[in-house]
Amino acid sequence: xxxxxxxxxxxxxxxxxxxxxxxxxxxxxxxxxxxxxxxxxxxxxxxxxxxxxxxxxxxxxxxxxxxxxxxxxxxxxxxxxxxxxxxxxxxxxxxxxxxxxxxxxxxxxxxxxxxxxxxxxxxxxxxxxxxxxxxxxxxxxxxxxxxxxxxxxxxxxxxxxxxxxxxxxxxxxxxxxxxxxxxxxxxxxxxxxxxxxxxxxxxxxxxxxxxxxxxxxxxxxxxxxxxxxxxxxxxxxxxxxxxxxxxxxxxxxxxxxxxxxxxxxxxxxxxxxxxxxxxxxxxxxxxxxxxxxxxxxxxxxxxxxxxxxxxxxxxxxxxxxxxxxxxxxxxxxxxxxxxxxxxxxxxxxxxxxxxxxxxxxxxxxxxxxxxxxxxxxxxxxxxxxxxxxxxxxxxxxxxxxxxxxxxxxxxxxxxxxxxxxxxxxxxxxxxxxxxxxxxxxxxxxxxxxxxxxxxxxxxxxxxxxxxxxxxxxxxxxxxxxxxxxxxxxxxxxxxxxxxxxxxxxxxxxxxxxxxxxxxxxxxxxxxxxxxxxxxxxxxxxxxxxxxxxxxxxxxxxxxxxxxxxxxxxxxxxxxxxxxxxxxxxxxxxxxxxxxxxxxxxxxxxxxxxxxxxxxxxxxxxxxxxxxxxxxxxxxxxxxxxxxxxxxxxxxxxxxxxxxxxxxxxxxxxxxxxxxxxxxxxxxxxxxxxxxxxxxxxxxxxxxxxxxxxxxxxxxxxxxxxxxxxxxxxxxxxxxxxxxxxxxxxxxxxxxxxxxxxxxxxxxx
Numbered sequence: 001x002x003x004x005x006x007x008x009x010x011x012x013x014x015x016x017x018x019x020x021x022x023x024x025x026x027x028x029x030x031x032x033x034x035x036x037x038x039x040x041x042x043x044x045x046x047x048x049x050x051x052x053x054x055x056x057x058x059x060x061x062x063x064x065x066x067x068x069x070x071x072x073x074x075x076x077x078x079x080x081x082x083x084x085x086x087x088x089x090x091x092x093x094x095x096x097x098x099x100x101x102x103x104x105x106x107x108x109x110x111x112x113x114x115x116x117x118x119x120x121x122x123x124x125x126x127x128x129x130x131x132x133x134x135x136x137x138x139x140x141x142x143x144x145x146x147x148x149x150x151x152x153x154x155x156x157x158x159x160x161x162x163x164x165x166x167x168x169x170x171x172x173x174x175x176x177x178x179x180x181x182x183x184x185x186x187x188x189x190x191x192x193x194x195x196x197x198x199x200x201x202x203x204x205x206x207x208x209x210x211x212x213x214x215x216x217x218x219x220x221x222x223x224x225x226x227x228x229x230x231x232x233x234x235x236x237x238x239x240x241x242x243x244x245x246x247x248x249x250x251x252x253x254x255x256x257x258x259x260x261x262x263x264x265x266x267x268x269x270x271x272x273x274x275x276x277x278x279x280x281x282x283x284x285x286x287x288x289x290x291x292x293x294x295x296x297x298x299x300x301x302x303x304x305x306x307x308x309x310x311x312x313x314x315x316x317x318x319x320x321x322x323x324x325x326x327x328x329x330x331x332x333x334x335x336x337x338x339x340x341x342x343x344x345x346x347x348x349x350x351x352x353x354x355x356x357x358x359x360x361x362x363x364x365x366x367x368x369x370x371x372x373x374x375x376x377x378x379x380x381x382x383x384x385x386x387x388x389x390x391x392x393x394x395x396x397x398x399x400x401x402x403x404x405x406x407x408x409x410x411x412x413x414x415x416x417x418x419x420x421x422x423x424x425x426x427x428x429x430x431x432x433x434x435x436x437x438x439x440x441x442x443x444x445x446x447x448x449x450x451x452x453x454x455x456x457x458x459x460x461x462x463x464x465x466x467x468x469x470x471x472x473x474x475x476x477x478x479x480x481x482x483x484x485x486x487x488x489x490x491x492x493x494x495x496x497x498x499x500x501x502x503x504x505x506x507x508x509x510x511x512x513x514x515x516x517x518x519x520x521x522x523x524x525x526x527x528x529x530x531x532x533x534x535x536x537x538x539x540x541x542x543x544x545x546x547x548x549x550x551x552x553x554x555x556x557x558x559x560x561x562x563x564x565x566x567x568x569x570x571x572x573x574x575x576x577x578x579x580x581x582x583x584x585x586x587x588x589x590x591x592x593x594x595x596x597x598x599x600x601x602x603x604x605x606x607x608x609x610x611x612x613x614x615x616x617x618x619x620x621x622x623x624x625x626x627x628x629x630x631x632x633x634x635x636x637x638x639x640x641x642x643x644x645x646x647x648x649x650x651x652x653x654x655x656x657x658x659x660x661x662x663x664x665x666x667x668x669x670x671x672x673x674x675x676x677x678x679x680x681x682x683x684x685x686x687x688x689x690x691x692x693x694x695x696x697x698x699x700x701x702x703x704x705x706x707x708x709x710x711x712x713x714x715x716x717x718x719x720x721x722x723x724x725x726x727x728x729x730x731x732x733x734x735x736x737x738x739x740x741x742x743x744x745x746x747x748x749x750x751x752x753x754x755x756x757x758x759x760x761x762x763x764x
Contacts, residue, residue, distance in 0.1 A: 038368065038369050038372040038373075039372065039377070042368055042372050042377055043365065043368070045120055045122060045368060046361050046364050046365055046368070048120060049093075049120065049364070050093075050347075051346070051347035051350055051351070051357075051360075052093065052094065052343075052347050053093040053119075053120065054346070054347075054360055054361070054364045055094075055342050055343045055346040055347055055360075056089075056092075056093045056094040056095055056096060056343060057093075057096045057122065057364050057367050057368070058096065058334060058335050058336055058342045058343075058346070058363055058364065058367060059094065059095055059096055059335070059336055059340060059342050059343040060095075060096055060097055060098070060099060060125075060127065060303065060335055060336065060337045060338070061081075061086070061095060061098055061099075061337075061338055061340065062098065062099055062100055062338055063086070063098040063099060063100055063101030063102065063106065064080075064081045064082055064083045064085070064086040064098075065083040065086075065101060065102045065106045066100050066101055066102050069447065069448050069449070070100040070101075070102075070448050070449075083106075086098065086110075087109070087110060087113050090110055090113065090114050090118070090124055091113050091114055091117045091118045092118070093118060093119060093120065093122070094343055095124070096124065096125060096335065096367060097124040097125035097126055097127060097170075097171075098110070098124070098126060098127070099126070099127035099128055099129070099171075099173070099337075100127075100128050100129060100448055101126060101128070101168075103167045103168065103386075103389060104166070104167050104168045104384050104385060104386045104388075104389040105386055106168070107124075107126050107167070107168030107169075107383075107384045108168070108381070108384045108386070110124055110126075111123060111124055111168075111380050111381060111384060112381075114380075115380055122368070122371070123371060123376035123377060123380035124380075125170050125171055125370075125371055125374070125376065126168050126169050126170050126171070126383075127169065127170065127171035127172070127173060127224075128164060128169045128171075128172060128173070128448060128449075129172070129173050129174070129446060129448050130160050130161075130164045130169065130172040130173075130174060130210075130221070130448070130449075131172075131173075131174050131176070131190060131446040131447070131448075132144070132156070132160070132444065132446070132447070132570065133156070133159075133160050133163075133402070133443075133447070133450060133570060133571070134160050134163035134164040134167065134169075134393075134449050134450070135163050135393040135394050135449055135450060135451075136159060136160075136163060136393075136394050136395075136398040136399060136401075136402050136450075136570075136571050137402065137443040137444070137447055137450040137455065137570035137571045138156040138159075138160070138401075138402050138405045138406075138570045138571075139405050139406055139409040139444075139567055139568065139569045139570055140189045140190070140444040140445065140446075140512075140548055140567055140568045140570075141153075141175070141176065141189065141190050141191055141192060141202075141206075142180075142188055142189050142190070142191060142192065142193055142548070142549075142567070142592060142593065143189075143409040143567030143568065143569065143589075144156065144202075144405060144409055145191075145192035145193050145198055145202050145592040146193075146409050146410075146411050146565075146567070146589040146590060146591060146592050146641070147405070147408040147409055147588070147589055148198070148589070148590050148592075148682045148704055148706055149408060149706060150201040150202050150204070150205035151205065152404075152405055152408060153202050153205045153206050153209065154205040154206065154208050154209040155209065155401060155405075156209065156401060156402075156405050157174075157175075157205070157206045157207075157208075157209025157210045158209040158210075158212065159397075159398050159401055160172075160209075160210070161209065161210045161211075161212065161219060161220055161221045162219045162392055162398075163392050163393055163394075163398065164221060164449075165217075165218055165219050165220060165221050165383045166218070166219070166383065166385060166388040166389045166391070166392040166393075167383075167389045167449075168383050168384040168385075168389070169221055169383065170221055170222060170374050170376065170383055171221055171222040171224065171268065171374075172210055172221050172222070172223060172224060173224045173226060173270060174206065174210070174223065174224060174226070175191075175202070175203055175206035175207065175210075175223065175224075175225060175226075175261060176190035176191050176226050176227065177191060177192070177199055177202075177203040177225055177226070177257035177258055177260070177261055178190075178191050178226075178227055178230070178231045178232030178233075178254070178257075178272075179191070179193075179194060179195075179196065179199055179230075179232045179233070179253055179254050179257065180193060180194060180232040180593065181194045181232065181233070181603045181604070181605040182232075182233075182234075182236075182237035182602045182603035182604075183237070183521050183549045183550035183551070183593060183595075183596070183602055183603075183604075184236065184237025184238075184517055184518050184519065184521055184549075184599070184602050184603075185232065185234060185237040185238075185239065185517055185549070186239060186445075186511075186512050186513050186514060186515065186516030186517050186518070186548070186549065187231070187232070187239065187513065187514055188232075188512075188548065188549040188550070188593065189444065189445055189446075189512045189513060189548030189549060189567075189568070190445075190446060190513070191232065192257070192592055193591075193592030193593045193638070194592065194593050194594065194605045194606070194638060195592065195606075195607070195638060195701050196252070196253055196256050196257070196701075197701050197702065197703075197704075198592055198701070199256070199257035199260075200256050200257050200260040201260070202257075203225065203257040203258070203260045203261035203264070204260045204261060204263065204264035205264075206223065206261075207223040207225070207261050207264040207265055207266045208264055208265070210222070210223040211223055211265055211266070211267075215267075215373050215374055215375070216373070216374065216375030216378070216382070217375075218382050218383050218385075218388075219392075221374075221383075222266075222267050222268055222370060222373075222374055223261070223265075223266040223267075223268070224266065224268040224269060224270050224303070225258050225261035225262055225266045225268070225269045225270070226269065226270035226272070226305070227270055227271065227272030227273065227274075227281075227305060228258055228269050228270060228271055228272055228281060228287060228288075228292070228302070229250070229254060229255060229258060229272055229276065229281060229287055229291075230243045230245065230250055230254040230255075230272065230274065230276055231243075231272040231273060231274050231281075232254070233245060233254060233274075234274050236517075237517050237518075237602060237603070238517050239273075239514060239515050239516075239517050240273045240274065240311075240515075241274065242274060242275045242278075243274045243275065243276045243277070244276075244277050244278075245276070245277070247729075247733050248694070248729040248733055250276070251729050251733065252728060252729050255291070259296055262292075262296060262298050262300075266300065267299070267300035267301070267370050267373060268300050268301050268302070268303060268370065269292070269298070269300065269301075269302050269303075270302070270303050270304070270305055271288070271302060271303070271304050271305055271308055271328075271333050272305065272308075273305055273308055273311065275315065275317075279317075280308075280311075280312050280315055280317050281308075282304055282305075282308045282309050282311075282312055282327075282328045282331065282333055283309075283312055283317055283318070283324075283327040283328055283331045284331055285330070285331045285332060287331075287332075288302060288331050288332025288333065289331070289332045292332065293332065299366070299369075300366065300369075300370060301334045301335055301363070301366045301367055301370055302332060302333050302334050302335070303333070303334065303335040303336075303337050304328060304333050304335065304336050304337045304338075304339070305337065306337055306338050307337070307338050307339040308328075308337070308339075309324050309325065309327075309328035309333060309336055309339055309341050309342075310324055310339035310341055312324045312327060312328070321339070321341050321344065321345060322341075322344075322345045322348070322349065324339075324341055325341040325342055325344070325345040325346060325349065326345070326349050326354055326355060328341070329342065329346065329349075329355060329359070329360075329363070330355065330359070334363040334366055334367065335363070335367065346360060394454070394571070399571060399572060402570055402571045402572040402576075403572035403575050403576050403579070404576075405569075405570075405576075406569035406570060406572050406573060406575070406576025406577070406579075407576040407577075407579045407580050407585045407587075408588060408589060409566075409567060409569060409576075409589050410564055410565065410566050410567075410569075410576065410577065410580045410587055410589055411564070411565040411587065411589040411590065411591055411640075411641045412562075412563075412564055412580070412587040412589075412641060412642040412643070412644075413563040413564070413565055413591075413595075413636050413640070413641070413642070414560070414561070414562055414563040414642070415561070415562050415642050415644075416561040416562065417561055418644075419500075419540055419542060419561045419562040420542065420562050420564075420580075420581065420583070420644070421580075421581060421582055421583025421644060422500065422542075422581050422582050422583070423582075424465060424466055424467050424582050425466070425467035425468060425471075427471065427499045427500055428471050428473070428497065428498045428499045428500075429462070429466075429471060429472050429473070429498055429499070429500055429501075429502055430473050430475065430491075430494040430495050430497065430498035430500070430501045430502065430539075431458065431459055431462065431472055431473065431474045431475070431502045431504060432474075432475045432476075432477045432491045432494060432495065432501060432502065432503055432504070432530070432534060433476070433477055433478065433503050433504035433505045433527065433530065433544075434476055434477070434478055434479055434480045434504070434505065434508075434527065435458060435504040435505065435506065435544075435546045436458055436459055436474050436475065436476060436477075436502075436504045437457050437458060437459035437460070437474050437476075438457055439452045439453045439455065439457060440452055440508075440509075441480075441508045441509045441546060441568070442455035442456070442457060442568070442569070442570070442571075442573045442574075443455055443509070443568060443570050443571070444509055444512070444513075444548060444567070444568025444569075444570065445509050445510075445512050445513025445514070445516070445548060445568070446513055446514070450570070450571070454571065455570065455571045455572070455573055455574075456571070456572055456573055456574035456575050457573065457574050458504055458544070458573065458574045458577055458578075459472070459474050459574070460574045461573070461574020461575045461576070461577055461578040462502075462574065462577075462578050462581070464574075464575065464578065465575075465578040465579070465581075465582050465584070466582075473494050473497065473498065475487075475490050475491050475494040476490075476491075477490065477491030477494075477530045477534070478491075478505075478526045478527050478529070478530040479526060480507075480508045480511070480524060480526075480527070481508075481511075481524045481526065482526055483526040483529070487530070488529065488530055488533045491530055491533065491534055492533055492534065492536075492537060495534045495537040495539050496537050496539070498539060499539070499540075500539065500540050500541075500542065501534055501537075501539050501540065501541045501542065502542050502544055502581070503530075503531060503534060503541055503542065503543050503544065503557075503560070504544045504546065505523055505527040505530070505531060505543065505544070505545065505546070505557070506523060506527075506545045506546035506547045506551070507524075507546060507547045507548060507549075507551075508546075509568065511548070512547070512548025512549055512568075513548065518549075518599075519599070520552075520599045521549060521550065521551050521552050521596075521599045521602070522551060522552050522553075522554060522599060523551065523553070523554070523557055528554065528555060528556075528557065531543070531555065531556040531557050531560075532555055532556045534556070535556035535559070535560065536556075540561055540562075541556070541560040541561065541562070542560065542561075542562040542563075542564065542581070543557055543560040543562065543563045543564065544564050544566055544577065544581075545563065545564065545565045545566060545567075546566060546567070546568065547565065547567060547568075548567065548568060549593070550591075550593045550594060550595045550596065551595060552595070552596050552597060552598050552599045552601075552635070553595065553635065558635070564577070564580065564581070564587075565591075583644060583677070586643050586644040586645065586677055586678060586679045586680065587641065587642065587643055587644070588641070588643060588679070588680035588681075588682065588706065589641050590639050590640060590641035590682045590684075590749070591636060591637070591638055591639060591640050591641060591749075592638070593638065594606050594634040594636070594637050594638045594750075595634055595635050595636040595637075596630070596634060596635060597629075597630035597631065597633075597634070597635045598627070598629055598630045600627070600629070600630075601627065601630060601632075604634065605638070606634065606637055606638040606639070606698075606699060606750035606751070607697035607698065607699055607700050607701075607750070608632075608697060608698060609695050609696075609697060609698070610625075610695075610698050611625045613625050615631065615632055633751060634750075634751060637749045637750045637751035637752075638701075638749065638750040639682070639684050639701070639704075639747075639748065639749035639750045639752075640748070640749040640750075640751070640752075641682065641748075641749075643675075643677075643679035643680070643681060644675065644677040644679060645673040645674070645675030645676075645677050645678070645679035645681075645709065645711065646673060646674035646675035647671055647672070647673055647674075647675075647679065647681045647709070647748065648671070648672045648673075648674050649669055649670075649671055649683075649746060649747065649748065649754045649755050650669065650670050650672070650755060651668075651669055651670040651716075651755065652667070652668070652669045652744075652746060652755035652756065652757045653666075653667070653668045653669070654666070654667055654744075654757055654759055655667070656759070657759055657760065658759060658760045658761070658762045659721060659722075659723065659742075659759055659760070659761045659762065660762060660764065661723055661739075661761070661762060661763045661764050662723070662764070663722070664720050664721065664722045665720070665721050665722075665759055666718055666719070666720050667685065667718070667719045667720075667721060667744055667746065667757075667759075668716050668717060668718040668719070668746075669683070669716070669717055669746040669754070669755045670714050670715070670716050670717075671683055671707060671709065671714060671715055671716075671717055672709070672712075672713070672714035673709035673710065673711055673712065673713055673714070674712070675711060676711050677711060678708065678709065678710050678711060679708070679709050680706055680707065680708050680709075681706070681707055681709060681748070682704055682705075682706050682748070683704060683705050683706075683707060683717045683746060683748070684701060684703075684704045684745075684746070684747055684748065684749065684750075684754075685701070685702050685703040685704065685719045685721075685744070685745070685746055686699040686700060686701055686702065686744070686745040686746075686747060686750065687699070687700055687702050687721070687725075687726070687742050687743065687744050687745075688700070688742065688743040688744075689726065689728070689738075689740065689742055690740060690741045690742065690743065691740050691741070692728065692738055692740065693730060693731055693736075693738060694728060694729070694730060694731065696728065699745070699750055701750070702719070702721065702725050703719045703721075705717050705719075717746065719746070721744075723737055723761065724737075726742065726761060737761070738761075739760070739761050739762055739763045740760065740761060741758055741759075741760050742758065742759055742760070742761060743756065743757075743758055744756070744757050744758065744759060
């Protein structure tokens with residue numbers, strides 16, 4: 001793959017491809033990239049299958065028996081398919097499994113029918129979008145990344161698997177590991193933000209959490225790393241749009257989290273909706289074969305995204321469904337989700353000599369391998385238990401973890417005059433805004449099985465924490481995207497009668513997530529008007545933001561003395577937010593994304609290049625890298641977040657002024673809590689390569705540590721760097737590192753100075 005485009009070579013195999021395939025080096029790779037070991041009787045099934053049964057093992061459809069949220073997110077095929085029809089397809093071998101179904105009873109009936117009535121008795125696999133919880137809902141993934149605790153993500157994924165596996169689910173379509181550097185993109189909420197290191201660590205942690213110690217265990221499920229690849233880089237932040245980037249950027253920034261997830265043991269991946277440099281990912285053999293199979297030695301399965309193979313027709317890459325099936329399959333997409341193209345066309349494509357049968361058999365073996373690894377051949381019902389499903393749902397321990405994860409995800413952006421934490425008694429609080437109360441917009445986007453009606457809203461959480469709940473008034477003031485008649489007048493009256501205003505504003509669940517791209521990432525106008533009117537009363541205002549992406553804050557929202565970013569926190573939203581507001585927990589989260597001054601700065605990320613005309617600090621100078629309306633910086637940068645203490649950074653030390661080529665260097669600083677409350681501080685290590693053959697970012701995160709500090713306590717925080725930590729992709733698109741001088745910071749954010757020094761990488 002070159003820096004300009006990815007060629008179409010290999011994407012469109014013609015009618016004469018069989019002869020070329022037989023003598024190609026790729027054929028020799030079949031053994032190396034084939035399945036992991038599995039019992040002979042399972043492997044032997046491939047030889048007993050008809051072409052139609054093989055295509056059936058590569059066909060996954062939305063469950064006909066689903067209902068509610070699942071149906072809305074992933075509707076069954078046009079015209080509808082009854083459960084009886086789907087059951088017949090499964091028994092006939094035309095279906096490998098279903099996704100987003102209706103729990104253990106549905107799975108029991110389907111699996112029982114297949115094991116009794118199908119010819120080959122190959123178990124079905126049941127999949128679902130378990131994105132940030134099953135019945136117990138945890139913070140949206142980008143919020144959880146704000147914890148800067150990958151171990152927390154591993155724990156919440158473990159609980160999600162514990163619940164979901166009891167409902168008969170073998171496979172989750174998560175983690176989403178796309179680096180998101182344009183906050184206009186609604187699916188920012190599904191990932192870990194804009195940074196590669198954070199993305200790598202959270203990808204691996206989530207895979208470990210879902211898959212557990214033993215993939216055959218009845219509380220484990222297969223993870224699916226998605227969306228392969230670079231979906232987070234869609235042009236203009238527009239969902240399903242194209243991506244056009246150099247191979248260097250793809251390899252340095254966007255590919256590493258996928259590899260991290262696969263290296264952690266994920267046995268499935270999902271192709272992405274986007275194209276890269278003119279080649280749809282579903283039809284890109286460079287991605288699916290060269291990178292994934294040849295370079296990374298991935299042994300598992302790749303599933304299409306929902307009708308993603310079929311969508312190559314509208315994209316102008318395939319002429320019809322048969323052509324799309326051929327292109328996707330030969331590119332390396334093993335399993336077809338929802339379009340049914342493989343069932344319809346693969347048998348004929350093999351008979352006509354357009355798809356080699358051994359390639360078909362290879363994908364079937366991969367599917368059988370993952371079913372074996374999941375223990376389905378040993379016990380097709382190992383995860384299907386109606387009583388267990390109920391017993392594992394929303395346990396006290398699970399809800400306690402949801403509350404912990406919620407408070408660890410809340411970022412304190414601003415706290416002028418130490419307005420927070422609030423006293424639990426003696427102050428009249430006016431809770432105002434469309435998210436002040438009610439069982440709505442609590443869980444967040446991409447929740448299939450959770451229920452907002454079971455989540456704790458903000459008003460309930462606050463009342464439970466207050467000494468006298470009667471001191472809390474609750475007023476909507478505005479709708480999310482529309483004004484309420486008399487709403488602002490009622491809100492102003494409530495503010496005037498209170499000592500402190502809590503302004504609960506931001507995005508609804510339907511404003512974030514898939515297909516929710518925004519041109520202006522701002523608080524909706526009716527809510528902004530509400531904020532201006534409330535601020536005009538002169539009462540202290542605490543803004544409590546609900547959001548699934550970074551927002552550009554303006555006016556009274558930006559100028560409020562205190563701002564909490566609370567995202568969508570899930571089942572224990574109200575309690576978790578109250579814990580932080582009243583000081584039972586000192587906020588410890590940090591931004592995993594940058595908040596711009598203006599929407600027009602997007603895409604924006606902290607590790608941008610300097611350019612040849614960087615804008616200096618101080619007064620504005622002409623002809624520099626800057627906007628007329630805003631600086632080339634973030635309003636709140638990546639890594640930013642306040643605590644209820646006073647962390648001070650001092651005393652940078654380097655073990656040596658030089659980093660030997662094959663050695664290591666220790667970098668340390670002392671962090672002290674000068675406040676009166678215990679805190680957890682996220683100490684961050686950044687570097688900059690001053691001069692290189694490829695220009696380097698102004699800063700790159702290379703490590704972080706979360707340290708607990710009692711009032712007045714200090715700790716020396718140490719990091720170690722080696723040459724491998726300084727690698728980048730050189731002029732030949734290969735990993736390289738060059739001797740030279742490096743800046744280093746230990747700091748509380750990507751824009752903070754913290755403590756700074758330099759070292760030299762030397763080559764012996």
